[in-house]
Amino acid sequence: MDTIGRLRNILRDALQIGSRADALRTDSRLLDSIPEFDSMAAVTILAMIEEEFGFTVADDDVGAEMFETLGALATYVESRG
């Protein structure tokens, strides 16, 4: 499964959005578009990304930019590969 697919699964589980996750595309906005997306959800997603992809998110990487779109999040994850 590609990065986008794995991130969709993480978002589905962390945000409990079910089939709505299937509709997310690379340009789908996350942070200010999904009602369930609050600060606690963001932290949960980061923890799940760390476990799924096997790296630690650097302190100063944490911020709104990485969650702007699904594509932005995937770009960040792949940059840490």
Next chain:
Amino acid sequence: MTDTDSVFGARFIRGTQGHLFVMLRRPAGACTGRCVLFVPPFGEEMNKSRRMYALTSSALAKAGHASLMVDLRGTGDSEGEFGDATWSGWIEDIGTAVRWAKDEGWAVDRVLALRLGCALAAAACASLPLTVSRSVLWQPLFEGKRFVTQQLRMRVMSSEMADGREKVSELRARLAAGECLEMGGYAMSPSMIDSLDALGESGQAERLGHIHWYDIVRDPVPQSGTPAKADLTMLGAASIVPQQVVGDPFWSTVEIVVLPQLISSTVTVLAGSV
């Protein structure tokens, strides 16, 4: 306050730094005189999980067992400010509550704890004259650094969502400089942060007796020996029985969530000889 199976009592007792609110539920009928100590999780997770603790307490009483819970200083109805609380102070509070229960005729010999409360329970058992035969740990969290990182990240994300701009490294620097920071609605002192950061660096769970480790998962996952062998060694535990319960993480959900299967399984362990 009574139901048909239990008697619930709550009162203030004198702690080392102010009054502590303690709650003890005992069976209405005959019982052993032994008691389960409930150790709360950190911050808002406690408020989210009170219902689970209350229902478990009632179920234990129905099975003939008492349970003891204390609001640690700076939390719940106990005196003090959260920002002034220290990890060692909380251990003292647990000791105060346990001694009070003993004076009332109830000997603590088992533990139920949730998330970071598991680390606190382990630290208390290691520091206090307390012999625990078995413990039930719900979603244990022993790595304090990871918890602190999550709290800092949550603050950064909250700030960014409100059009603010903070960095985790800057927050860490402010804590190192002695500043108390609000995280998740709670004032976190540098002392508390230092104590949490130090958790998980050595064997901690030797005094928790036989541990039943519960992971709460939304979807069942194949259990490959959770916790990992490395965790067992790191914790220094005598034995760990991994369990898995499907359900929502009730300590962090928006609505109050109850997991009946977790309660039932927990009571079976704590009340029996499993």
